[in-house]
Amino acid sequence: MTKILETSQATKIFKRRGGGEVIAVDNVTFSIEEGRATTVAIAGESGSGKSTLSLLLMGQHEPTSGSVRYMGTDLLEMNAREKAQLRREIQPIYQDPYGAYNPFYKVDHVMEMAISHYKLARSKAEATELVVDALNAVGLRRDETLGRYPFELSGGQRQRLMVARALICQPRIIMADEPVSMVDASLRATILSSLQALNRQFGISILYITHDLTTAYQICSNIMIMYSGVVVESGSVQQVIREPKHPYTQLLISSIPLPDTTTRWVSLDSAEEDPTMVRSSRETTGCRFAPRCPHALEMCWDSTPGLYMPDGNRAVTCFLYRDTPVLESGDVSEVFDYAS
Amino acid sequence: MQRYLVRRILQFFLIVFIANSLTFIVPRLVPGDPITEFLNNQQLLNPNPEFETWVADYKAKFGTDRPLWEQYLNFWAGAVRGDFGYSIISFPQTVMHRIGVALPWTIGLVSVGTLLAFLFGTSMGALLGWPDSPQMFQWFVPVLMVIGGIPFWLFSFVVIWIFAVELGILPPAGGINMLDVLIQGDTLQARVVSIAQHAALPIFVFVLFGVGGWGLTMRANLIMTLGEDYILFAHAKGLPESRIFLRYGVRNALLPVLTALAMAIGGIIGGSTLLETAFSYPGVGSVVGAAIQQRDYFVISGAAFFMILSSALALLLVDLMYPLIDPRVRYQ
């Protein structure tokens, strides 16, 4: 099976001003395959490397080591035609629905540009039809969006228009970077549904980059949890989020304030009891999470854990599961669930 | 810290070097030279039969008969020793002598003027920016705007006309009236009084029409600062208005204005040329003004050297001073 987009041991190291370096993405291998359209969340907190990974995937950063390939060609060795193809077939959706539109033009501008540059229509009528079809696909009505300036639309409408624009370009993959974090809660649902609809109706794979595990759970089939550049746990959302195995995933999920009164946080007598506290100031050369890990073993401090598969659709980068089978290829998408 | 200091000081020398090299070389690429021009003019008034030798003599005396690179090296060799050659017009006098005599006058006049304008201006700006100050203060804003926008030296004429010509209460020109001083027995007190009398009008122009810029900058900064979240939080802490105004508002708004003050002091030598010319004040500005009218080229370029030096010094001062007054900025 051909791989559309793949990374192989991709690593990105940034030099820090005044010496030192930061490993933003550490040895990440995964792929999206042709004919197996999926929705993958790349989740983590700020500084986890999720955004850097997305920039590597779109060719906007070069990996320090390892490679990123699109349709089998390394992004660094692409000619102009292949680059143009990559640019068209991986379409981004960004965080800020306000900044995505040039305030100088009406919102139609972004659609027209896509159609004219990718020569998608032979006539004005055909172009209009394309736009209207795309708007319908994301649940927008033509008369309430076209012909207006961006500031005349709500954040939700603007973001769905962006989804429609991406669809017009006929991409293979949509890279959505925190598409709802700047939109009011009541408007988020339709944006997320429209992304989901694109996956189901048009077979477009969605890479959903987010810090919010609840939306990731709702719209994605698979998830990669990142911590300090490392994919610490990956697999189907049902398994990773419902029964997290990595101590970090567990901490992350237990920290989410759920709208559920049966699991209320209780007030603690002292800060020491707080599970979110950093436990140790010891330096680690092994697992990055060791200083905050309640289960840290001696080996965690000086050797780096590999990927273990404690159960079906899941891989965990943690020594607690060292007795389970090892994921030899290191390709975390091997454990993805494509059935749901 | 030490590395920063060394780098910053090296940068200072680099700026001085490049700026002076440019002002030395670029004008010399223009055809013609000031000595021939000067002698041409002399020839019209007072014909000299051996014009060619005359010119050659003069060129040798000023060193302009040498190739450009040699002149350039000589310029730096002289500049390091504070020697900028001779004045063309008042020949045996050196450029350094003419500027050196005038420099204290300029520094005295302009530093007092700038500091007073700064003090009045920022206090006024602070009052204008404070929401609790009387409403009628707001009428000052457009006035300050217009005053701040017009080159201040233009007002010299008005001031001289009113106070010196019509009212006759202050001297219209000069830096000191030695005749008066000698009549009074050349006491220190007599000198100070005379100097103060002569400086009064130029400083008055400086302050009255310089406050506009300072006032508006301070007001704008203060309004920005007062919109910050930490001011709201200071109110929520129950601090008294006066404390918030001074400790949180004015203090924070003043930081960028101090940079501007340092830059203004750096511009002292260049900035007062027109004012000094208007008042015939015996400072560098007047020397430059006279030199320009007489086409005394070497005096002009010597003065330019000092202007470049002082503004580069001000830049250096700002960079070294800022980390001390703003903890967010560190030496790096």
Added chain:
Amino acid sequence: MTKKRAKPSKLNTELILGAAILGAIILFSLITPIFIDKDDSLLGKFPPNVKPNSVNLLGTDLQGRDIFTTLVYAAPQTLQVGVVTGLISLSFGTLMGVLAGFFPGRIDDIVRFISDGLVAIPAIAFLMVFVARMQNPSIYVIALSIACLTWPGSARAIRSQVLTLRERQYISIARSNGQKELEVLFREVMPNVFPLLLAQFIGAVNGGIGTAMALEVLGLVPTRRFLSLGLMIFWVQRMGGVLRGMWYWWGPPILLIALIFAGLLFLSSGMNVFVNPRLAGYGAAAKRRTAARIKEFLAARRAAAKGMEPPDEDAILEVRNLNVVYETVEGPVKAVNDVSFSIKPGERMGLIGESGSGKTTAATAMMRLSRPPAFITHGQVLLEGRDLMSIPDEELRRLRLKEIAMVPQASMNALNPVMRIGDQIKDALIVHEGRMSRAAMEKRIAEAFGMVDLPADVGKQYPHQLSGGMKQRATMAIAVALRPKVILADEPTSALDVVVQKRVMMTLMRLQRDLGAAVMLIGHDIGLMTQFVDNLGVLYAGRLVEWAPVEDILNDALHPYSRMLIESLPTLTRKKALIGIPGMPPQLLNLPPGCPFAPRCPFVMDRCREEMPEVQSPQPGRQVACHLYPSHTALPPLPIRDLIPEVLAEGLVPQVLPDAVAGD
């Protein structure tokens, strides 16, 4: 969070004034020459030094030239030199600025190196030396030389504008649309640089006139072939015109120069406001009303306080009919509209709302901290019976922090960046408790930090040296240092990651319990509210639409908005159809009569569009403002099929709908 592009503003007074002044000068100098014999007047055929009379309107100068005519010919030349200089300088600046801004790296470095170097050279020094060497330079050569030195100013401004613009997301979108770099530059970037160019041009003209005039006055410009206002001044100075008392000689050119500069000034400041309407603020008229209105309100409050209803004995804080209005250029905006609720001692209450719902405005008003353009127009806030809205300023100041404290929104910026954190607690302690010994003070500060789990040496640090979570705690330490009875926490964790957020909230929870304080938590995250508060108020468009124990709102909200908001939330317990709230959030300006939620409500009735619903209490301990009550006792099930656009529902809804319906 929301950035709204303001509508293009109308022409403002400053712009009109500036254009009028400059226009009048240009018109004057175009028309008058028709009536004047130039040769006669300028060749000095008149007797010298004549005072103004009917022949020579402004008299003659020492060379027998008519001053009025000189003026008429000099003014346009001065303007022309300025415009030419400005144009050349701006063209250089634009070219360099755009190149440097749009093509970072080598080109940017080179341009910046040159422009930084040029900025360090005092322009007048170089020009003096340069122009002095030229023989009879043309004024345009001088204009060119000035422009060569002054372009870095506009280049810098344009570079930084282009630099910001090229980082905008719509640039990335354009690239994804297949647009090539040059097309991106001209089609997407340049239209947005244009307004800046206009402003820069006026600045460049201003600088051009100023510098050229300085050179003229100094006598660097040949005086024979050229006529300008600067040269008139030069001659006045040369001939001692001031000391001769010839005010009619130097007065008019100076006045004209001042007018030109004033005109340019008004034009540029008007242009800035025109291009960036936010600078205009909320209008000068509203500003003038500020002080008067605050006084009026206080007087009215004090009068009303006498006849007020007795305070609720059980409540520590009671908000009654709070109204806050924003004065905007377009008109008043009701940001908080008749909000009432009360908090019991030790209670944890939440106030939830989306952006623009008025939650922060309400919290700020509750401590009477509203700043223009926000005005409290009506209402009482009773803290243990004292009305914070009407007590004297000084009394209110003493209550702030000591009795009622605030953890502000965006508390990243709540600390003074140039003051040590310890000093920021210290000044509050001194103000409220008076001077104390150094040791006692240090003990109090350490205690405050201890309450929020921060080490005491944080006090010696500046805010920028702390992480986001630590800054949040430091702010909280200040808020609780005096053990207040009520704490208003406005989105205290909005910028933090979930793990840090939980840690900060756990600290707040422990503090609340130990101090026995009542906490009002303001936010937009229902999950966080559920974890923290006992009672929850829901704000929509400045109205408190529902108020109830948090379990009740979560399990069976009475107001359609609350229900739909909860329904739209993704959860971790099961995958379900995500139902958003259709339509747009309300525009608070010119809010139509009736319920603000009516346009988006699936249960809307005719009455809802006409009449603002009163607060009802269909169940004990609960309040809701909706016309469905009191005729209903609970909210009917949501018509889910109508709420999901058909296309999105396809393939989604059948699979999840039974589950979702079962949950209702």
